[in-house]
Amino acid sequence: MKSSVSFLLLACALGAPFSSGSEHWPQFRGPSGDGHSGAKDLPLTWSETQNVKWKTAIHGRAWSSPVIRKNQIWMTSANEDGTQLFVICVNRDTGAIERDLKLFDVESPQFAHAFNSYASPTPVLEEGRVYVTFGSPGTACLDASTGKVLWQRRDFVCNHFRGAGSSPILFEGLLLVNFDGSDHQFVAALDKLTGETRWRVERSVDYKDLQPDGKPQAEGDFRKAFSTPHIAQLDGHSVLLSQGAKAHYAYDPLTGKELWRVEERTSHSAGSRPLADNGLVYFATGWSKGQLLAIHPGGAGDVIDSNNTGESSGANGLRVAWKTNRSVARKPSILLANDLLFMIEDGGIASCLNAKTGDLIWQERIGGNYSASPILAENRIYFFSEEGKSTVIEASSKFKVLSENQLNDGFMASPAVSGKALFLRTKTNLYRIES
Numbered sequence: 020m021k022s023s024v025s026f027l028l029l030a031c032a033l034g035a036p037f038s039s040g041s042e043h044w045p046q047f048r049g050p051s052g053d054g055h056s057g058a059k060d061l062p063l064t065w066s067e068t069q070n071v072k073w074k075t076a077i078h079g080r081a082w083s084s085p086v087i088r089k090n091q092i093w094m095t096s097a098n099e100d101g102t103q104l105f106v107i108c109v110n111r112d113t114g115a116i117e118r119d120l121k122l123f124d125v126e127s128p129q130f131a132h133a134f135n136s137y138a139s140p141t142p143v144l145e146e147g148r149v150y151v152t153f154g155s156p157g158t159a160c161l162d163a164s165t166g167k168v169l170w171q172r173r174d175f176v177c178n179h180f181r182g183a184g185s186s187p188i189l190f191e192g193l194l195l196v197n198f199d200g201s202d203h204q205f206v207a208a209l210d211k212l213t214g215e216t217r218w219r220v221e222r223s224v225d226y227k228d229l230q231p232d233g234k235p236q237a238e239g240d241f242r243k244a245f246s247t248p249h250i251a252q253l254d255g256h257s258v259l260l261s262q263g264a265k266a267h268y269a270y271d272p273l274t275g276k277e278l279w280r281v282e283e284r285t286s287h288s289a290g291s292r293p294l295a296d297n298g299l300v301y302f303a304t305g306w307s308k309g310q311l312l313a314i315h316p317g318g319a320g321d322v323i324d325s326n327n328t329g330e331s332s333g334a335n336g337l338r339v340a341w342k343t344n345r346s347v348a349r350k351p352s353i354l355l356a357n358d359l360l361f362m363i364e365d366g367g368i369a370s371c372l373n374a375k376t377g378d379l380i381w382q383e384r385i386g387g388n389y390s391a392s393p394i395l396a397e398n399r400i401y402f403f404s405e406e407g408k409s410t411v412i413e414a415s416s417k418f419k420v421l422s423e424n425q426l427n428d429g430f431m432a433s434p435a436v437s438g439k440a441l442f443l444r445t446k447t448n449l450y451r452i453e454s
Contacts, residue, residue, distance in 0.1 A: 042438060043144075045086055046086060046143040046188060047086075047186040047247050048394075049394070052247075052249050053294055054392055054393060054395055056396040059439065061399075061440070062454045064424055065409075066426070067427055070452055072452070072453045074450050075116065079097050079098055079099075080136050081096040084141040084391075086142050087111060088146070088163070091163060092109040092435070092442060093142050093149050093163075096138050100128060103124060104123040105119060105121050106151050108149075122151070122153075122171075123156055123157040123159075123173070129179055137153065137156075137183075139184045140153065140183055140184060140185055140186045143187050148160055150187055152187050152196055154182075155179060155183065155198070158171065179201075180200060180243050184290060185197040185248075190250050193211060193272065199246075199263050200242070204242055204244075206248070206268075219275065220270065220275035222263045223268075224264075241264060242265075243288050244262055244289045245289065245290040246290055249294065249295070253316045260293040262304075262305075263289070266282045267289070269317075278319050279322065279333060281312065284324065287306055289302070290305060294355055299340055299375070302314065303353060305349060308344060311344075311372075312339055312342045314337070314339060315337065321337035342377065345379065348362040349364075354395050358373065361400055363389045364389070365388060367384055368382060369410075370382045385412075386408070387406050390405055390431045391430045394433070396436060399411050399421060401434065403430035403443070428445035429445060430444070432445075440452060
């Protein structure tokens, strides 16, 4: 595979057309899965009393992001101890809760870290259907009009160790989900109409040979990941980019065949969604030693260590173009805009890099702590902190703050956009923010 890279349009991924405008936000990080919105006239300023069209309390404790199709906003929720798992539908125009459905009872929930929740994966939507997963506790498909459960699966078992975090995506009749637990690590493709398994592939990295101290580790964080997969077009072929613990993979999305792999020995628990552009694939590696890798994609059978850069490559061209470990985001996903790469480090340091070379253009502290992924609209970047502050900057090689806004509660979920409105889920409420 050559390094020519472009985004796969969601119309192909879903096998059905979607609005090229800004009405739908059907999956984690929006129509293209990259945080971009084509919306115009989004608000620049807001508060609890300014530009709030409606505000709706959402019960439970859950970090899944809202997704939108037509007049419906969907999200998941859970009670505090994870014994009851819900899916909720809110009316986009009025903010009224139209459906509040308990999908699963869980007799003995796995442990979830206090920083996580029992309903962190974001649903994915298509015409007439809602797909949700809570990881090992259950995955289901619902009729969007009636709320009827069309199928469900509860047999994909793994120990999430600190809670599930990977959101599902759709591609050509398949629902694709990462399962990276401390005991089992695999990717599954389900028939979106029936829920039947079309393929399942185990992660191929040898964990015993990849510990920093050379010692085997049976379970734990060094096998865990939280990342959402992504479909990209690489040299005219659809490729599933999927991050696990200790390695980053490219698969054939229709068969599950591993195409190439980049091993990362010093990191684990990748949580952001990979991206592709500028002839490169971008992976933020996760914890321990957070790094951002820019990869020239390779061909079938290529396997490299992330320390291999420049001329050191796989047999078919796979190599690391550049990498950085300076204030790299661990939980928030990155943004690409033209030849610029933007990110917000978990501790509130924003950065702009040259996406082709990795050279740092600017780096500024905007304050706060961050889990939500930023969005891009009208050449503006919106950041949302765990303390409830929203900072809007210009998507430019010059750092410029356009506004700072504050809501009463903090953000763990990422925002959604529809029409001229921002839909913001805080820890307790869902807001429609519109001028």
